[in-house]
Amino acid sequence: MSENAPLIEMKGIVKRFGALTAVDHVDLKIESGEVMALVGENAAGKSTLIKVLTGIYEMDAGEIFYKGKKVDINCRDDSKQLGIEAVYQNLALVEQLDVPGNLFLGKEPKKKIFGGLITLIDNKKMAEESKKILKEKMGMEIENFNDPITNHSGGQQQSIAIGRAIASDCEVVVMDEPTASLGVEEIERTFEIVKNLQKNNIAVIFISHNLEHVFEVCDSIFVMRMGKRVAYMSKEEADKEEIVKLMVGAKESA
Numbered sequence: 001m002s003e004n005a006p007l008i009e010m011k012g013i014v015k016r017f018g019a020l021t022a023v024d025h026v027d028l029k030i031e032s033g034e035v036m037a038l039v040g041e042n043a044a045g046k047s048t049l050i051k052v053l054t055g056i057y058e059m060d061a062g063e064i065f066y067k068g069k070k071v072d073i074n075c076r077d078d079s080k081q082l083g084i085e086a087v088y089q090n091l092a093l094v095e096q097l098d099v100p101g102n103l104f105l106g107k108e109p110k111k112k113i114f115g116g117l118i119t120l121i122d123n124k125k126m127a128e129e130s131k132k133i134l135k136e137k138m139g140m141e142i143e144n145f146n147d148p149i150t151n152h153s154g155g156q157q158q159s160i161a162i163g164r165a166i167a168s169d170c171e172v173v174v175m176d177e178p179t180a181s182l183g184v185e186e187i188e189r190t191f192e193i194v195k196n197l198q199k200n201n202i203a204v205i206f207i208s209h210n211l212e213h214v215f216e217v218c219d220s221i222f223v224m225r226m227g228k229r230v231a232y233m234s235k236e237e238a239d240k241e242e243i244v245k246l247m248v249g250a251k252e253s254a
Contacts, residue, residue, distance in 0.1 A: 004068075005065065005067050005068030006029040006030060006031050006065075006067075007030055007031055007032045007034075007066070007067060007171060007172065007203055008028075008029065008030050008053070008064070008065070008066060008084070008172060008203070009027075009028070009029040009064070009065040009068075010026065010027060010028040010029070010049075010052075010053065010062065010063075010064050010065075011027050011062055011063045011064075011065070012025050012026075012027065012061060012062040012063065013025070013026045013027075013028075013049060013052055013059050013061070013062035013064075014026075014059060014060045014061035014062055015045075015048050015049070015052055015057055015059050015060055016060050021227055022045050022048040022227055023045045023048050023049050023052065023059075023227050024045070024226075024227040024228050025061075025062075025228070026045070026049055026062075026224070026227075026228065026229045027229060028049070028222060028229070028232075030172065030203050030205065031203065032171065032201050032202075032203055033198050033199075033201045033202065033203060034198075034203050034204075034219055034220060035194060035198055035203070035204045035206060035217060035218045035219045035220075036203070036204070036205050036206065036218060036219065036220045036221070036222055037206045037207075037208060037214040037218040037220070037221045037222065038050070038205055038206065038207045038208075038222050038224070039207075039208065039209070039211070039214060039221060039222070039223055039224070039243060039247060040223060040224035040225055040247055041225065041247050041248065043226075044224040044225050044226065044227070044247070045224050045226070045227040045228070046207055046224055047176070047207070048227075049224070050086070050174050050176070050205065050207065052073070053073065053079065053084060053174070054073075054076065054079045054084055054085075054086045054174060055073045055074065055075045055076040055077070055078050055079040055080075055084075056076060058074055066082050080168070082171070083168070083169050083170050083171035083172060084170075084171070084172045084174070085165035085166065085168075085170045085172070085173050085174070086165065086173070086174040086175075086176065087158070087161045087162050087165050087173065087174065087175050087176065087178065088176045089176055089177050089180060091157055091158060091161040092161070093149045093157055093160060093161060093164075094149065095148060095149050095150040096148050096149075096150070097148065097149060098145065098146045098147060098148060098149070099130055099134075099142055099145050099146070099147075099149070099152075099160055099163075100123070100126040100127045100129075100130040100145075100146075101126075102149055102160050102161075102164055103126075103129075103130045103133065103160065103163050103164045103167050104126050104129070104130070104164075104167060105164065107167070107168070108121045108122075108126060109121070109122040109125045109126055109129070110122055111125070127145070127146075129167075130145075130163070130167075131145070133163050133166065133167055134159070134163050136200075137163075137166055137196060137197065137200050137202075138159065138162065138163060138166075138193045138196050138197070139192060139193070139196040140159060140189070140192075140193065140196075142156055142159070142160070153186065154181060154182055154183075154186065155182050155183070155185070155186025155187075155189055155190065158178060158182070158186075158190065159189065159190075159193060162175070162178075162193060162197075166197070166202060170202060171201075171202060171203060172202070172203045172204075172205065173197060173202060173203070173204050173205070174204075174205045174207070175194075175204060175205065175206050175207065176207045177207060177208055177209070178190050178194075178206065178208070179208065179210060179213050187213065191213075191216055191217045194206065194217050195217070206218055211240045211243060211244070212240075214243075215235060215240065218235055219234065219235060220232065220233065220234050220235065221233055221234075221235060221238055221243060223243060223246045223247060225246065225247060225248075225249055226249075230246050230247075231243075231246050
């Protein structure tokens with residue numbers, strides 16, 4: 001692996017659905033700890049590109065590199081093994097489970113009793129690890145820790161979904177419209193979580209239609225239109241009016 005290579009690099013990615021080319025020879029790269037906004041109008045190809053990265057869709061052409069090494073991502077497990085996680089708008093939490101139960105869903109720590117004859121979920125370890133993940137990686141504590149998820153606010157539920165994504169050795173988190181339907185305080189809390197992930201050297205791909213939020217929390221901005229990459233720039237190089245023009249095709253990309 002090359003020390004100078006980006007964490008993730010996608011080259012020439014193509015994804016077609018019949019006659020429709022949803023992603024058309026797109027290049028994307030992201031460094032460790034980078035917070036990248038992925039923006040564009042509806043049907044720009046953002047979600048499709050990300051679903052290729054996270055193994056939901058198989059690409060029709062292109063290459064993906066992890067730390068300079070070419071990798072195959074053909075399913076969700078492939079991306080998870082590379083430390084690529086995603087938090088979508090539906091969150092996919094189990095309402096009847098508490099915080100630890102959701103954070104470790106499907107990967108609960110186990111313990112053996114009666115000389116190894118019986119294996120049980122180690123609830124104590126799961127609770128301790130959950131609090132550690134939330135505090136150290138996300139800078140937060142959640143009250144009513146053992147209450148069912150349905151008793152928590154929308155912002156708390158989103159935080160728990162992010163915590164579940166980073167409970168393993170995660171290096172990239174994709175957040176799909178993470179501030180949608182949240183109140184002002186919960187949006188600020190989401191920004192703080194993103195900043196804490198960055199401090200832990202976790203890269204974030206932040207998909208959003210809200211440019212105010214993009215400019216608040218992101219380092220770089222990747223613009224798509226009609227399945228193509230039309231711009232990539234640092235936040236300092238861009239302004240909101242320029243980004244809007246690129247998104248709708250009123251400005252040609254450089």
